[in-house]
Amino acid sequence: MLKKNRLFTPGPTPLLPAAQTAMAAANIHHRTADFKALFQKTLANLKTFIGTQNDVLLLASSGTGAMEASVANLTKAGDKILVLTAGKFGERWRDLGKAYGCQVELVSAPYGQIIPLEAVREKLGANGNGLRCVYVQATESSTGVRHDVEGIARLVRDANAKGGDVLLVVDAITGLGTTRLDVDGWGIDIIIGGSQKALMIPPGLAYLAVSERAWKRMEEPHSPAYYFDLRKERKSAAKGESAYTPAIALIAAMGAALDFIAQNAGGDLAQGRDSLIQNAEVMAAMTRAAAQALGLKIYSASPGAALTAIVPPNDLDSGVIVKEFRERFDAVVANGQGDMKGKMFRIAHLGCFDYLDTIAIIAGMELVIAKVTGAKVEYGSAVRAAQEVYLKATSAKAQSA
Amino acid sequence: MLKKNRLFTPGPTPLLPAAQTAMAAANIHHRTADFKALFQKTLANLKTFIGTQNDVLLLASSGTGAMEASVANLTKAGDKILVLTAGKFGERWRDLGKAYGCQVELVSAPYGQIIPLEAVREKLGANGNGLRCVYVQATESSTGVRHDVEGIARLVRDANAKGGDVLLVVDAITGLGTTRLDVDGWGIDIIIGGSQKALMIPPGLAYLAVSERAWKRMEEPHSPAYYFDLRKERKSAAKGESAYTPAIALIAAMGAALDFIAQNAGGDLAQGRDSLIQNAEVMAAMTRAAAQALGLKIYSASPGAALTAIVPPNDLDSGVIVKEFRERFDAVVANGQGDMKGKMFRIAHLGCFDYLDTIAIIAGMELVIAKVTGAKVEYGSAVRAAQEVYLKATSAKAQSA
Numbered sequence: 001m002l003k004k005n006r007l008f009t010p011g012p013t014p015l016l017p018a019a020q021t022a023m024a025a026a027n028i029h030h031r032t033a034d035f036k037a038l039f040q041k042t043l044a045n046l047k048t049f050i051g052t053q054n055d056v057l058l059l060a061s062s063g064t065g066a067m068e069a070s071v072a073n074l075t076k077a078g079d080k081i082l083v084l085t086a087g088k089f090g091e092r093w094r095d096l097g098k099a100y101g102c103q104v105e106l107v108s109a110p111y112g113q114i115i116p117l118e119a120v121r122e123k124l125g126a127n128g129n130g131l132r133c134v135y136v137q138a139t140e141s142s143t144g145v146r147h148d149v150e151g152i153a154r155l156v157r158d159a160n161a162k163g164g165d166v167l168l169v170v171d172a173i174t175g176l177g178t179t180r181l182d183v184d185g186w187g188i189d190i191i192i193g194g195s196q197k198a199l200m201i202p203p204g205l206a207y208l209a210v211s212e213r214a215w216k217r218m219e220e221p222h223s224p225a226y227y228f229d230l231r232k233e234r235k236s237a238a239k240g241e242s243a244y245t246p247a248i249a250l251i252a253a254m255g256a257a258l259d260f261i262a263q264n265a266g267g268d269l270a271q272g273r274d275s276l277i278q279n280a281e282v283m284a285a286m287t288r289a290a291a292q293a294l295g296l297k298i299y300s301a302s303p304g305a306a307l308t309a310i311v312p313p314n315d316l317d318s319g320v321i322v323k324e325f326r327e328r329f330d331a332v333v334a335n336g337q338g339d340m341k342g343k344m345f346r347i348a349h350l351g352c353f354d355y356l357d358t359i360a361i362i363a364g365m366e367l368v369i370a371k372v373t374g375a376k377v378e379y380g381s382a383v384r385a386a387q388e389v390y391l392k393a394t395s396a397k398a399q400s401a
Numbered sequence: 402m403l404k405k406n407r408l409f410t411p412g413p414t415p416l417l418p419a420a421q422t423a424m425a426a427a428n429i430h431h432r433t434a435d436f437k438a439l440f441q442k443t444l445a446n447l448k449t450f451i452g453t454q455n456d457v458l459l460l461a462s463s464g465t466g467a468m469e470a471s472v473a474n475l476t477k478a479g480d481k482i483l484v485l486t487a488g489k490f491g492e493r494w495r496d497l498g499k500a501y502g503c504q505v506e507l508v509s510a511p512y513g514q515i516i517p518l519e520a521v522r523e524k525l526g527a528n529g530n531g532l533r534c535v536y537v538q539a540t541e542s543s544t545g546v547r548h549d550v551e552g553i554a555r556l557v558r559d560a561n562a563k564g565g566d567v568l569l570v571v572d573a574i575t576g577l578g579t580t581r582l583d584v585d586g587w588g589i590d591i592i593i594g595g596s597q598k599a600l601m602i603p604p605g606l607a608y609l610a611v612s613e614r615a616w617k618r619m620e621e622p623h624s625p626a627y628y629f630d631l632r633k634e635r636k637s638a639a640k641g642e643s644a645y646t647p648a649i650a651l652i653a654a655m656g657a658a659l660d661f662i663a664q665n666a667g668g669d670l671a672q673g674r675d676s677l678i679q680n681a682e683v684m685a686a687m688t689r690a691a692a693q694a695l696g697l698k699i700y701s702a703s704p705g706a707a708l709t710a711i712v713p714p715n716d717l718d719s720g721v722i723v724k725e726f727r728e729r730f731d732a733v734v735a736n737g738q739g740d741m742k743g744k745m746f747r748i749a750h751l752g753c754f755d756y757l758d759t760i761a762i763i764a765g766m767e768l769v770i771a772k773v774t775g776a777k778v779e780y781g782s783a784v785r786a787a788q789e790v791y792l793k794a795t796s797a798k799a800q801s802a
Contacts, residue, residue, distance in 0.1 A: 001795060002665065002680045002755045024425060264403065279403045329757055354403045356730055360761035363784055367792065379788045380781025383764055387780045391768065394402060 003330035008361050010141050010174055010307040010334060013351035016200035018260050019253040023201070026252035035248065036240040038255055043237060045258040046207050048269045049199075050176060050191060052183040054209040057233045058254075060247040063173040063194035066206035068096055069228035070135070070169045070190045074214060076222050077101030079132040082123050082166075084115040084152065088142035088337045089171060093135040100223045105131065111340055112143045112300040112309075117151045124155055128164025132217075136168075138175025138191075139304035142337045144346065146179060146304030153186035167214055173197055173206075174306040177273060178280045178350045189214040197306075198276060200260075200351040201253040210234070276351075280305035282393040283349035283358045289389045290362040290382035294369050299344045306350040309336070313373050317342045324368045331364060355390055362386050404731035409762050411542050411575055411708040411735060414752035417601035419661050420654040424602070427653035436649065437641040439656055444638060446659040447608050449670045450600075451577060451592060453584040455610040458634045459655075461648040464574040464595035467607035469497055470629035471536070471570045471591045475615060477623050478502030480533040483524050483567075485516040485553065489543035489738045490572060494536040501624045506532065512741055513544045513701045513710075518552045525556055529565025533618075537569075539576025539592075540705035543738045545747065547580055547705030554587035568615055574598055574607075578674060579681045579707040579751045590615040598707075599677060601661075601752040602654040611635070677752075681706035683794040684750035684759045690790045691763040691783035695770050700745045707751040710737070714774050718743045725769045732765060756791055763787050 007014050028034050039058075046056045059065050071093075075081060081102045083093040086109035097104040107119045115136065123129065134156055139146045149170055156168045167189040172181060176191070177198025183191050188211070195205035210230060218231055227244065236243040258269060265272035284305040288298055291310045299309035312318040318335055322345050325331045334346040347361060362382050370377035408415050429435050440459075447457045460466050472494075476482060482503045484494040487510035498505040508520040516537065525532065535557055540547045550571055557569045568590040573582060577592070578599020584592050589612070596606035611631060619632050628645065637644040659670060666673035685706040689699055692711045700710035713719040719736055723746050726732045735747040748762060763783050771778035 001683065002677070002753060004753065004755050004757070006757065276403070282402065329755070331757065352403060352405065354405050354730070356405070356407065356732065356761035356765060359764040360757040363760040363764060363788065364757060367788060378785075380783075380785030382781075383784045384779075384781030387764065387768060 005330045006332065008331055008333045008347050010197070010346055010348040010350060011194065012196040012203055013198070013200055013348055014353070015202065016257050016260055016352050019201045019256045022256035023249045023253040026249040028248060030242070030246050030248050039242065039246065039251060040240045042251055042255045042258065045255070045262075045269055047209070049258060049261070049273050050183055050193065050209050051181065051270065051273070052191070052209040054184065054211050055215075055234055055237065056207060056209045057230060057237055058242065058246065058251065059206045059208070059228065059233070060204065060242070060244065060250075061206050061228075062203055063171070063192060063206045064092065065228060066192040066208045067092060067171055069225060069230055070192065070208070071096045071100050071102070072223040072225035072228055073218050073230045074133050074167055074169070074190070074222060075100060075102050078103060080105060080130050082107065082120070082131045082134045084120060084134065084136040084147070085109075086113055086115055086143065086145060086147070087111055087137070087140035088340075089137050089140055089173075093171070097135070112145060114145055114302045115147050115152065117148060117155065120152055121155050124159040124164070124166065126159070127162040128159040128166040131164070131166050133167045133169055136170055138170050138172035138179055138181060139306050141174040141306065142340060143300050143344075144303045144307045144309040145300045146175075146302055149181060149188070150186055153188060157187050167217060174350060175304065177276050178306040179304055180277060183209060187211070195250060195254060198280070198350045199254060199257045201250060201257050204247050204250045205254060277305065279354075280349040282390060283353050284308055285393065286358050286386035286389045287347055287349065287362065289385040290365065293382045293385035294366065294377065296369070307346050307348045309344040309346045311344055313369065313375075316372060318345045320372050321345045321368055324372055325364065328368065328371075329364050331361060333361075359383060359386055359390075406731045407733065409732055409734045409748050411598070411747055411749040411751060412595065413597040413604055414599070414601055414749055415754070416603065417658050417661055417753050420602045420657040423657035424650045424654040427650040429649060431643070431647050431649055440643065440647065440652060441641045443652055443656045443659065446656070446663075446670055448610070450659060450662070450674050451584055451594065451610050452582065452671065452674070453592070453610045455585065455612050456616075456635055456638070457608060457610045458631060458638055459643065459647070459652065460607045460609070460629065460634070461605065461643070461645065461651075462607050462629075463604055464572070464593060464607045465493065466629060467593040467609045468493060468572055470626060470631055471593065471609070472497045472501050472503070473624040473626035473629055474619050474631045475534050475568055475570070475591070475623060476501060476503050479504060481506060481531050483508065483521070483532045483535045485521060485535065485537040485548070486510075487514055487516055487544065487546060487548070488512055488538070488541035489741075490538050490541055494572070498536070513546060515546055515703045516548050516553065518549060518556065521553055522556050525560040525565070525567065527560070528563040529560040529567040532565070532567050534568045534570055537571055539571050539573035539580055539582060540707050542575040542707065543741060544701050544745075545704045545708045545710040546701045547576075547703055550582060550589070551587055554589060558588050568618060575707040575751060576705065578677050580705055581678060584610060588612070596651060596655060599681070599751045600655060600658045602651060602658050605648050606651045606655060678706065680755075681750040683791060684754050685709055686794065687759050687787035687790045688748055688750065688763065690786040691766065694783040694786035695767065695778065697770070708747050708749045710745040710747045712745055714770065714776075717773060719746045721773050722746045722769055725773055726765065729769065729772075730765050732762060734762075760784060760787055760791075
């Protein structure tokens with residue numbers, strides 16, 4: 001039987017054809033007016049996509065590069081920072097803080113849970129307790145959890161109002177384009193995105209928006225940062241350039257992806273981004289209804305719309321499920337990461353998944369679950385549950401028997 | 402909501418990504434050793450794909466060009482030919498015969514029916530009745546019918562064994578890659594294919610295999626043929642060239658598509674072609690089971706595997722269904738053609754459709770039928786019927802409740 005290779009992974013996500021074409025066509029030099037126009041337009045559109053008035057920068061790196069930049073440029077060895085962690089990517093903030101010699105305070109929640117605001121409040125004390133930065137994920141890709149960034153930001157603002165000088169840095173690599181984030185209103189000092197997520201292009205670009213407060217902080221002594229020197233990057237961006245050789249083809253792809261998102265809302269990029277978020281929400285709700293119809297448990301009680309992490313039935317190793325999706329349909333779903341390997345499989349909704357994609361993988365999941373458990377599955381039942389969610393969401397009259 | 406544009410039409414069919422890449426990369430000149438190697442390899446692989454020892458030619462034209470070549474090169478004005486017709490494409494043979502001044506005898510079957518062998522036998526009489534050619538479709542794309550080419554070929558052989566001189570020309574544009582055809586064993590003198598069908602590349606290339614008997618016929622006086630002069634094309638092909646400027650990018654795409662088909666069977670192209678046919682058969686059987694589960698009628702009693710033509714419920718205009726598929730999912734299914742417009746919608750299986758594609762369009766069809774009829778549809782029921790067909794076909798143990 002024919003099988004087409006398809007990604008259902010929360011990054012890289014399936015490539016947008018218009019972006020693939022733009023990427024393949026991007027045979028241009030980066031010190032030309034052509035590229036400058038593309039670069040400036042892309043930075044301006046990223047501002048709208050992120051929903052901020054802050055400066056936006058593009059880095060030729062994975063998202064981790066922008067995370068590192070947000071530690072190296074904002075802190076020096078010995079600084080006290082607060083890392084909020086409930087998964088693989090929270091742990092990456094911790095590791096980065098340690099690598100740069102920071103004194104890392106932690107608020108940890110178990111995998112699949114959200115960061116408890118009370119514990120954050122305690123760490124911040126009345127006026128920030130001398131903390132220099134708070135680092136958190138908007139959505140923890142390893143478990144699918146959506147943290148309460150708005151609540152955390154409020155706590156940071158409160159502490160700063162009482163004399164604190166705490167910056168808030170949010171890894172929104174899977175959050176941007178899947179979650180509503182009021183960057184300027186809440187006071188997020190650095191927010192980080194990655195190309196291979198909701199933007200539907202290959203990995204290789206990180207982007208971040210930096211607040212005035214964060215720029216001010218960088219005037220103080222901080223850890224060494226050369227390739228990831230954000231102030232240098234800002235100066236170049238002001239001239240419509242990148243400090244180092246930019247990933248030209250990826251920027252062309254990103255430009256095309258942002259155009260696509262705008263076109264889907266009659267040319268209004270902010271509205272297009274909101275549609276993209278809504279789309280992910282519907283795909284997520286479809287997938288969760290389907291999983292529940294099959295008697296499967298969702299890993300997190302507070303899942304974001306980027307992905308759904310599903311607990312395998314009967315204590316099965318989720319690797320068996322991932323393998324069956326791949327072997328039977330050439331569909332790539334994600335296993336758990338690190339300690340969670342074997343304990344969940346993850347289906348993505350961020351980026352370019354539509355009804356036909358999602359209903360197909362659900363119809364595939366029915367066969368996979370029947371196969372790996374040997375249990376009786378009522379075929380079509382998960383599909384039906386998802387269809388009902390879709391119909392309700394799209395306001396079509398439900399006509400199910 | 403996001404919607405990806407998807408073709409479920411019986412030509413053009415969805416493009417194979419490897420072929421798209423090859424097409425985009427084909428920045429070569431046609432009078433070079435590079436192109437010659439590509440051209441010769443592609444012709445050799447087409448021979449295997451068609452399953453013939455006859456000469457294979459490629460024309461930069463749609464399939465109709467090769468149909469015209471098969472009339473112009475094999476007949477002269479006044480010649481008596483027999484056209485077997487049961488749809489739009491049968492009528493094209495009739496029109497071509499008339500355009501070249503032939504005396505066109507017809508065996509017609511109603512749309513959706515197969516050509517009755519008895520009527521063909523009668524027309525051929527004991528020794529061909531002076532008929533010069535018989536023209537037929539392997540599968541009639543306009544209705545989805547598969548004709549009994551083997552039976553027709555036997556009648557032609559019988560007539561020729563008794564002194565007739567009748568050539569058999571088969572339009573297998575949707576037949577190749579979806580239907581088993583023993584070209585040399587049955588004695589098909591010209592068989593015609595098109596690029597935008599099972600070969601998964603864009604329109605613009607026709608290909609045909611020509612028997613020794615057909616070459617011999619071309620030595621006799623025949624109608625004018627310049628661009629479609631098959632003997633000129635044969636001479637060029639023998640030198641690894643085309644007579645006129647070839648459609649370079651499409652030939653590169655075709656080369657990649659044939660490679661893909663072979664790779665799917667461990668490098669064995671003939672086996673890969675058989676797998677492609679089997680794949681179409683399973684996708685067709687899934688779609689038919691799904692349609693029947695929704696109480697819908699299949700248009701033809703003898704459908705081939707290339708496509709399924711489905712009769713709309715309650716005497717609805719099928720245009721409404723086609724429109725709903727497009728508006729709701731951006732999925733392109735085909736309406737009926739000509740007189741059949743409004744009377745059927747057609748879902749394709751030829752080329753690159755896999756389980757996830759087919760189950761998705763079926764889950765889409767459930768919503769479309771519910772919407773356009775306003776009737777109660779048991780969501781998931783058509784999906785379930787298709788899943789059961791798929792599981793049976795792939796020999797997986799069915800575990801439906």
